[in-house]
Amino acid sequence: MSAVAFTGTSVMDIDAAKVRGAGSNVHFDKVSVAYGAHVVLHPLTLDIAPGEILAMIGPSGSGKTTALRAVAGFVRPASGRIRIGATDVTDLPPYERGLGMVVQNYALFPHMRVEDNVAFGLRAQGADKALIAERVKDALGTVGMSAFARRYPRELSGGQQQRVAIARALAVRPRVLLLDEPLSALDAQIRRNMVEEIARLHRSLPGLTILYVTHDQTEALTLADKIAIMRDGRVCSHGPTTELYRRPPNRFTAEFLGRANLLPVTVEEPVGSKGFATARHGDAVLTGAGRDEKAGDKSLLCIRPQHLSLTADSEHTNRIVGTLREVHWQGELTHLVLDVDGTPVRVSATKLPTALPEPGARVPLFFAPADTSLLPEDAGV
Amino acid sequence: MSEAVAIRAPAIRREPGKFWIVPPAALLALLFFYPLALIVRQAFLDDSGVANVAEIIRVLHSRFFLNALINTVTISVAATAGCLIVGLVLALILAFVPFPGSGFIARLIDTFIALPTFLVTLAFTFLYGSAGMLNTGLMEAFSLPLPPVDFLYSTWGVVLAEVTVYTPFILRPLLAAFSLVDRGQIEAASVLGARPFRIVRQVILPAAVPALIAGGSLCLLLTVNEFGIVLFIGAKGVITLPLLIYGKAIQESAYQVACIIAVVNIALSLGLFGLYRFAAGRLGV
Numbered sequence: 312m313s314a315v316a317f318t319g320t321s322v323m324d325i326d327a328a329k330v331r332g333a334g335s336n337v338h339f340d341k342v343s344v345a346y347g348a349h350v351v352l353h354p355l356t357l358d359i360a361p362g363e364i365l366a367m368i369g370p371s372g373s374g375k376t377t378a379l380r381a382v383a384g385f386v387r388p389a390s391g392r393i394r395i396g397a398t399d400v401t402d403l404p405p406y407e408r409g410l411g412m413v414v415q416n417y418a419l420f421p422h423m424r425v426e427d428n429v430a431f432g433l434r435a436q437g438a439d440k441a442l443i444a445e446r447v448k449d450a451l452g453t454v455g456m457s458a459f460a461r462r463y464p465r466e467l468s469g470g471q472q473q474r475v476a477i478a479r480a481l482a483v484r485p486r487v488l489l490l491d492e493p494l495s496a497l498d499a500q501i502r503r504n505m506v507e508e509i510a511r512l513h514r515s516l517p518g519l520t521i522l523y524v525t526h527d528q529t530e531a532l533t534l535a536d537k538i539a540i541m542r543d544g545r546v547c548s549h550g551p552t553t554e555l556y557r558r559p560p561n562r563f564t565a566e567f568l569g570r571a572n573l574l575p576v577t578v579e580e581p582v583g584s585k586g587f588a589t590a591r592h593g594d595a596v597l598t599g600a601g602r603d604e605k606a607g608d609k610s611l612l613c614i615r616p617q618h619l620s621l622t623a624d625s626e627h628t629n630r631i632v633g634t635l636r637e638v639h640w641q642g643e644l645t646h647l648v649l650d651v652d653g654t655p656v657r658v659s660a661t662k663l664p665t666a667l668p669e670p671g672a673r674v675p676l677f678f679a680p681a682d683t684s685l686l687p688e689d690a691g692v
Numbered sequence: 693m694s695e696a697v698a699i700r701a702p703a704i705r706r707e708p709g710k711f712w713i714v715p716p717a718a719l720l721a722l723l724f725f726y727p728l729a730l731i732v733r734q735a736f737l738d739d740s741g742v743a744n745v746a747e748i749i750r751v752l753h754s755r756f757f758l759n760a761l762i763n764t765v766t767i768s769v770a771a772t773a774g775c776l777i778v779g780l781v782l783a784l785i786l787a788f789v790p791f792p793g794s795g796f797i798a799r800l801i802d803t804f805i806a807l808p809t810f811l812v813t814l815a816f817t818f819l820y821g822s823a824g825m826l827n828t829g830l831m832e833a834f835s836l837p838l839p840p841v842d843f844l845y846s847t848w849g850v851v852l853a854e855v856t857v858y859t860p861f862i863l864r865p866l867l868a869a870f871s872l873v874d875r876g877q878i879e880a881a882s883v884l885g886a887r888p889f890r891i892v893r894q895v896i897l898p899a900a901v902p903a904l905i906a907g908g909s910l911c912l913l914l915t916v917n918e919f920g921i922v923l924f925i926g927a928k929g930v931i932t933l934p935l936l937i938y939g940k941a942i943q944e945s946a947y948q949v950a951c952i953i954a955v956v957n958i959a960l961s962l963g964l965f966g967l968y969r970f971a972a973g974r975l976g977v
């Protein structure tokens with residue numbers, strides 16, 4: 312039915328329709344961007360698979376927006392090519408790229424009603440009336456904004472405006488959806504709901520490829536199939552979300568994604584058949600998931616704050632001792648900061664011993680080998 | 693006692709609000725309404741001070757008045773339309789097509805506002821006048837006996853000069869409005885598949901409507917009342933209301949006639965202003 316309606320629309324729309332089920336990949340092929348002499352993106356090679364959500368995270372100024380705008384066509388690469396599906400879009404203007412984009416401040420057209428905002432892209436592409444009406448209804452339904460079609464943007468809350476912005480981007484059935492910090496203007500509660508909604512949205516549009524730029528690691532961890540961590544205009548790590556979280560390849564990744572504790576250790580026994588190596592930190596001999604470390608290597612043992620326990624049990628076979636410095640109670644979680652031979656170690660505990668130790672006390676910490684990973688001392692530092 | 697104070701206190705607080713209206717109102721009356729009233733009064737009295745209403749009807753039906761009225765309206769509407777078109781195109785280029793020096797040019801055009809209006813006309817005479825550069829050049833190049841270009845001494849010469857002088861009055865509010873247009877909206881439109889022309893029409897112009905109305909009505913007002921440009925060009929037969937008033941009052945000492953025309957001119961200005969307020973109100977500006 313809608314395939315018939317498509318025949319009257321632009322080439323780009325037909326393309327978008329064709330790939331709707333399958334999705335398009337986005338490929339950065341050695342893309343670099345410079346403003347004058349200032350290189351803000353060093354040759355970047357990265358692939359986003361069809362239907363994948365790639366979260367690009369990193370500190371402010373690391374080049375995330377720049378990379379996204381290069382895909383959109385607002386930033387011209389100094390070198391390299393960008394492909395979307397089979398098309399090399401490097402030299403195409405933004406309006407011929409067939410994308411959807413949502414930015415932090417929504418950028419809705421203030422003088423148009425919600426329905427006209429959503430219809431804008433379809434009208435620009437010359438779609439016929441019936442198709443526009445159907446798609447607008449669809450898109451507004453998808454984001455739960457059908458009841459607001461006749462309102463003006465100024466009559467909506469921030470969260471509602473952002474839903475409309477997403478509907479507007481989806482109505483054109485883009486090959487790729489670009490999201491640049493779409494939720495950072497919203498408050499924490501609404502942001503959590505919106506993250507869940509975007510996840511639901513993607514489940515209902517599994518073919519949609521999404522590049523999601525954020526500096527919020529929770530959003531990235533919740534939504535992304537893969538994460539790319541940017542630092543100073545370079546991708547410092549890239550991989551499946553759980554993989555990157557569980558086995559961070561370098562210090563920056565470990566600290567940026569989930570604020571891991573990194574304990575300096577010396578490898579004693581390289582990785583064995585079960586994937587564990589032993590390493591020494593001071594007097595403590597610890598077991599951790601290893602890679603290809605050799606005996607005597609300086610290494611870092613990565614332990615997440617929530618994996619450290621104040622009480623021993625059969626699985627938490629590793630033991631270190633630190634001096635308690637700070638205790639922050641936050642309701643469901645209690646955050647402790649300890650000093651383990653000069654290394655600050657953070658603990659997030661849900662259950663605490665009945666007698667909470669005082670700051671200054673020596674406190675043993677227990678953790679399971681399976682919750683750790685060894686990473687090289689010098690990688691990406 | 694204390695009750696009396698409590699009751700009087702609000703009255704005392706309201707008093708200054710009323711009182712402070714008096715000086716500006718008096719000033720306004722002295723500088724604006726009194727002269728205006730004098731003109732209106734003079735329009736009903738002949739030059740010996742006797743009431744003469746028949747003269748009003750005679751003037752309003754006279755050929756010279758109707759000609760001047762038509763000239764004034766034609767020139768003003770044409771010049772305003774020209775200003776709107778030229779101003780819009782210039783503003784779009786200056787605001788959205790980045791090129792080195794665009795900021796400088798915008799400021800340069802801005803300074804036009806500071807110049808006296810007849811200066812541009814003078815420059816026009818040097819350029820396009822019968823002894824101007826264009827004509828002497830053409831006469832030499834093609835050995836013509838007479839200056840070939842004489843558009844300057846027509847209604848269109850006046851319109852062109854007014855467009856040149858008053859375009860900055862459109863440009864300024866437009867540039868201000870354009871600088872407030874969220875670049876994110878333009879980019880969003882672009883990503884959605886809109887080409888530049890559609891973006892101008894559907895995203896940029898709607899944001900500039902208040903500026904266009906404000907600038908356009910200002911232009912209309914200024915061109916209706918323009919005196920210097922019309923006088924300086926001195927085109928034969930191009931007499932506008934202000935020029936007619938000047939002629940009747942200063943050259944012919946026909947004060948009643950001058951005042952009758954002046955009242956019409958004032959009514960026209962106020963009518964335009966009212967129209968502008970109405971349009972602005974309807975648009976919620």
Ligand SMILES: Nc1ncnc2c1ncn2[C@@H]1O[C@H](COP(=O)(O)OP(=O)(O)OP(=O)(O)O)[C@@H](O)[C@H]1O
Pocket residue numbers: 346349351369370371372373374375376377378526
């Ligand atoms: N138009 C520009 N001209 C010059 N430098 C720019 C321009 N836009 C961005 N930059 C620089 O490029 C670098 C990367 O900027 P970018 O906006 O990509 O960072 P980001 O990772 O998105 O940061 P944030 O999290 O703060 O949004 C920054 O150092 C920034 O100063």
Ligand SMILES: [Mg+2]
Pocket residue numbers: 375376377
């Ligand atoms: Mg950014």
